[in-house]
Amino acid sequence: ASAETSVRMLKTWDDRYAGSSAICDRYAEMLEEASGGEISVQMFGPETIPPLDQLEPVQNGLFQVLCTYPGFHTGAITLLTGLESIRPEAEAFRDSGARDVIDEAYGALGVQTLSVPLAHGYWIYLNRDLSDQGDLTGLQVRALPPQHPYVASLGGTPVVLPPAEMFSALERGVVEGAYFPAAGATGYGFAEVTKLYFDTKTTSPHIILANQSFWDGLDDATREVFESQAIVLEDETPGVYDRLNAEEAEKMAAAGMELIELSDEAAGRLAAAVVSGSWAFAGSRNPDEAARMREAVENAGLLRE
Amino acid sequence: MLRSLGLFHDHLSELGLWLGMMALAALATLSFAGTMSRYLLSTPLGWVPDWTGYTLAASIFITAPAVTKHGQHVAMDFIAAAATSRTVVRFLTGIAAAMTFIVLATMTWIVTDSLLAAFRSGTGTAAGYPIPRWWLLSFITYGFGSSAVHFLRTALTAFLGKEKFSDLHISREAN
Amino acid sequence: MPIAIGFGALALLFIIGVPVFAAFFGFNIIAALGLMGPQGLSIFAASILDTSMTSELVTVPLFILLGELLFRSGCITILFDAVDDIVGRIRGRQYVIVVLISVLLGALSGSAVAVAAMLGKTVMSEAMERGGDKRLLAGLVLGGACLAPIIPPSFLIVLIGMLSGTSISALLAAGVLPGLVAGLLFFAYVQFLLWRDPSRDMTSSPGKLRGPMWKAVISLLPFSIVIFAVLGLILLGIATPNEAAACGVFGALAVAAIYGKLSVRMILNSLKGAILMSAMILLIMAASKVLTQLLAFSGLTRDLVAFLTALDMPTVMVLILLMIIPFVLCMFLDQIALLLILIPIYTPLLDTFGFDPLVFWTLFLLNLTLGAITPPFGYALFALGSASPREVSLRDIYGASWPFIGLILLTLVLVWAVPGLATWLPSQL
Numbered sequence: 017a018s019a020e021t022s023v024r025m026l027k028t029w030d031d032r033y034a035g036s037s038a039i040c041d042r043y044a045e046m047l048e049e050a051s052g053g054e055i056s057v058q059m060f061g062p063e064t065i066p067p068l069d070q071l072e073p074v075q076n077g078l079f080q081v082l083c084t085y086p087g088f089h090t091g092a093i094t095l096l097t098g099l100e101s102i103r104p105e106a107e108a109f110r111d112s113g114a115r116d117v118i119d120e121a122y123g124a125l126g127v128q129t130l131s132v133p134l135a136h137g138y139w140i141y142l143n144r145d146l147s148d149q150g151d152l153t154g155l156q157v158r159a160l161p162p163q164h165p166y167v168a169s170l171g172g173t174p175v176v177l178p179p180a181e182m183f184s185a186l187e188r189g190v191v192e193g194a195y196f197p198a199a200g201a202t203g204y205g206f207a208e209v210t211k212l213y214f215d216t217k218t219t220s221p222h223i224i225l226a227n228q229s230f231w232d233g234l235d236d237a238t239r240e241v242f243e244s245q246a247i248v249l250e251d252e253t254p255g256v257y258d259r260l261n262a263e264e265a266e267k268m269a270a271a272g273m274e275l276i277e278l279s280d281e282a283a284g285r286l287a288a289a290v291v292s293g294s295w296a297f298a299g300s301r302n303p304d305e306a307a308r309m310r311e312a313v314e315n316a317g318l319l320r321e
Numbered sequence: 322m323l324r325s326l327g328l329f330h331d332h333l334s335e336l337g338l339w340l341g342m343m344a345l346a347a348l349a350t351l352s353f354a355g356t357m358s359r360y361l362l363s364t365p366l367g368w369v370p371d372w373t374g375y376t377l378a379a380s381i382f383i384t385a386p387a388v389t390k391h392g393q394h395v396a397m398d399f400i401a402a403a404a405t406s407r408t409v410v411r412f413l414t415g416i417a418a419a420m421t422f423i424v425l426a427t428m429t430w431i432v433t434d435s436l437l438a439a440f441r442s443g444t445g446t447a448a449g450y451p452i453p454r455w456w457l458l459s460f461i462t463y464g465f466g467s468s469a470v471h472f473l474r475t476a477l478t479a480f481l482g483k484e485k486f487s488d489l490h491i492s493r494e495a496n
Numbered sequence: 497m498p499i500a501i502g503f504g505a506l507a508l509l510f511i512i513g514v515p516v517f518a519a520f521f522g523f524n525i526i527a528a529l530g531l532m533g534p535q536g537l538s539i540f541a542a543s544i545l546d547t548s549m550t551s552e553l554v555t556v557p558l559f560i561l562l563g564e565l566l567f568r569s570g571c572i573t574i575l576f577d578a579v580d581d582i583v584g585r586i587r588g589r590q591y592v593i594v595v596l597i598s599v600l601l602g603a604l605s606g607s608a609v610a611v612a613a614m615l616g617k618t619v620m621s622e623a624m625e626r627g628g629d630k631r632l633l634a635g636l637v638l639g640g641a642c643l644a645p646i647i648p649p650s651f652l653i654v655l656i657g658m659l660s661g662t663s664i665s666a667l668l669a670a671g672v673l674p675g676l677v678a679g680l681l682f683f684a685y686v687q688f689l690l691w692r693d694p695s696r697d698m699t700s701s702p703g704k705l706r707g708p709m710w711k712a713v714i715s716l717l718p719f720s721i722v723i724f725a726v727l728g729l730i731l732l733g734i735a736t737p738n739e740a741a742a743c744g745v746f747g748a749l750a751v752a753a754i755y756g757k758l759s760v761r762m763i764l765n766s767l768k769g770a771i772l773m774s775a776m777i778l779l780i781m782a783a784s785k786v787l788t789q790l791l792a793f794s795g796l797t798r799d800l801v802a803f804l805t806a807l808d809m810p811t812v813m814v815l816i817l818l819m820i821i822p823f824v825l826c827m828f829l830d831q832i833a834l835l836l837i838l839i840p841i842y843t844p845l846l847d848t849f850g851f852d853p854l855v856f857w858t859l860f861l862l863n864l865t866l867g868a869i870t871p872p873f874g875y876a877l878f879a880l881g882s883a884s885p886r887e888v889s890l891r892d893i894y895g896a897s898w899p900f901i902g903l904i905l906l907t908l909v910l911v912w913a914v915p916g917l918a919t920w921l922p923s924q925l
């Protein structure tokens with residue numbers, strides 16, 4: 017039996033992104049259930065703290081737990097971007113030793129890493145056909161800067177656009193495509209503004225963090241709940257996302273979206289760019305940790321070819 | 322001594338205004354050049370959106386003291402507008418300026434705290450073309466701090482008299 | 497409780513005449529201390545930085561600069577004279593011209609604040625020099641500013657479409673007719689007012705026609721550069737709103753050059769005016785963003801919505817309630833932040849109560865635009881207060897806004913009663 021613990025949990029997404037409920041709400045639920053109500057979680061979303069500013073209030077204890085995507089705090093740490101290049105296999109990932117590197121790097125920022133749920137994937141949505149070369153040659157594709165090498169490897173021109181402008185830009189043909197998570201695609205409105213999509217076979221790493229002094233102040237039994245439920249969450253996430261993505265694909269088909277395949281040659285170029293690009297960005301703030309983590313996942317055979 | 326300090330502060334605010342004007346010209350030119358480059362040369366300038374944001378943030382806060390100095394802030398003017406006596410207007414202006422000084426001084430202290438934290442940790446902006454956050458927070462700190470001083474000078478002028486501390490036009494405040 | 501104390505402090509600071517942005521920050525400091533303790537203050541800097549480096553907000557200073565350039569070069573006077581000649585003899589023609597120009601400029605911009613500022617600086621001072629009634633003019637400018645987010649292009653519509661999962665193109669099309677209806681209502685209101693009280697019609701220049709209409713039309717042609725730079729580029733899919741605004745600025749420079757009114761001094765003065773006003777507006781926006789975050793943290797907004805929607809009521813009452821909530825909250829909150837809070841809560845209710853998404857979100861949008869012109873905190877009010885001539889006080893502007901709030905509310909009722917206003921155009925796409 018653990019002491020009563022109340023947690024203010026901050027999450028990055030509103031409910032349009034599946035991870036909001038499948039990862040953040042789910043973890044909160046599991047904590048409350050597994051602790052027999054000893055742990056109570058109060059959830060706060062991006063309307064309380066904007067996505068890009070969420071790490072700091074957890075570091076200084078305004079919130080106890082943060083459920084987010086590492087791309088939103090690359091100003092402080094870029095390490096996790098490298099995980100876009102691995103297969104989302106929870107157990108092999110835990111066994112690889114990569115978590116030690118992550119715990120250490122995030123620990124230096126004053127936060128305890130609770131869980132790193134890996135999910136599959138990202139799609140590229142297009143409002144016109146692939147080029148004659150069967151890739152993105154001549155197309156402008158919206159992507160966040162860490163993913164620009166992926167677009168460039170297919171001959172496309174990566175473009176930075178704020179999310180608010182992305183949909184109208186696609187609709188009006190200002191850009192021809194966008195790199196965006198698969199989960200929740202129809203909810204975001206891609207089916208309205210594009211007609212084709214293909215799977216980029218990249219992984220979305222999520223991360224759940226706790227304020228360090230909050231964590232240090234917990235008793236062993238309560239920590240055990242956080243840790244054991246993190247493992248349950250990590251194990252179930254890839255499967256949940258496979259199901260969600262399959263549902264999404266059905267909705268896309270129903271909305272008239274066509275799923276296309278890249279040629280083996282183009283897919284190979286993309287895969288190589290994902291490996292080199294994601295690790296290059298991971299190393300931009302954390303060169304040593306990125307090298308160690310890459311070695312760990314590579315030895316565990318997790319890197320996608 | 323006070324007079325030359327005041328003069329220095331005024332000149333600094335005017336310099337900020339000039340920098341803000343240049344920043345706005347840069348924002349227009351940057352966005353225009355970005356558009357032309359994307360559509361005429363098919364070479365989008367990926368750094369334009371990030372640097373647009375940085376320039377905007379810097380321009381707002383480098384200009385903020387001049388906004389105060391030129392009396393361009395919007396305020397509710399019900400009481401001051403109704404007052405007919407110049408002494409009452411002067412008194413109300415002093416109170417409002419003193420309260421504003423307290424708020425802005427507190428804000429300066431708050432953002433200085435974040436500035437120092439950002440400086441120590443070396444955190445960058447979470448962007449494709451990151452820069453250290455403390456660069457931008459310096460502008461914000463300067464904007465609040467210098468504006469606070471302008472309001473302090475206005476309050477002192479209103480309470481202690483004449484143009485000793487500030488040449489701020491009280492009639493403008495009473496608008 | 498901290499929120500109540502905070503609002504008390506806010507009201508007090510406003511009454512003594514503390515500038516709006518500083519009063520907001522005063523509220524924020526008190527509310528954050530009460531809600532979160534001293535740690536709460538640590539979110540301020542990040543939030544202010546986040547708001548002030550939002551690249552989409554660049555549209556605001558650029559549209560203000562566009563207005564400054566057209567005004568300080570004297571070009572707006574040419575536009576005004578030309579529309580003047582084209583309108584011909586009609587009751588309250590100077591006001592009708594303001595309505596027309598408002599609609600025209602409103603349809604070029606998506607920002608009520610930018611349009612209010614632009615019109616305040618330009619058309620309003622022109623009309624006042626010609627002897628216009630400052631309150632009626634201020635009201636017309638506020639009404640015209642309201643049209644900007646309703647008639648495409650509109651940044652707010654794109655956000656709503658995105659957040660609610662409704663087709664963006666359909667939503668954009670849905671806004672056109674309601675926007676024009678509101679413009680017609682403004683026209684009718686002016687006619688009614690002057691029919692009741694002809695003395696309010698302008699006494700000076702009661703319709704002196706300077707020249708033939710074809711000359712007026714030709715003198716308007718250079719403006720098509722600006723219109724193309726802004727509206728054309730967006731509709732043709734060449735530029736984002738920011739880029740289009742920047743092209744508009746260069747278009748305005750071209751217009752000034754065509755009329756031989758380009759000078760370094762004029763450009764510098766325009767830059768000065770635009771950056772001073774933009775800094776003032778964006779400071780208020782930053783302060784209001786922090787306030788909205790604190791309200792979200794307190795759970796006040798969410799609880800309020802949850803409570804009101806849990807009541808068991810007829811559908812029409814639910815609709816009215818759902819519309820009253822944003823109407824009231826918009827007086828205090830940032831529109832975009834309010835979108836973030838309300839749309840995810842409202843979206844499931846549409847299915848529950850069977851509301852047509854196009855009609856519902858168009859009503860919601862009309863409501864949001866009201867927020868910009870509703871006292872005491874509407875941004876457009878502050879923007880107009882700062883941009884308009886000195887003899888127009890914030891108190892005048894507050895008074896002027898109410899009839900036009902009424903007219904937009906009437907538009908809301910019309911769209912609800914005749915849903916085709918919102919749904920017909922999208923069905924033609």
Ligand code: NA
Nearest residue numbers: 605644647649
């Ligand atoms: Na518009």
Ligand code: NA
Nearest residue numbers: 881884885888
């Ligand atoms: Na005014």
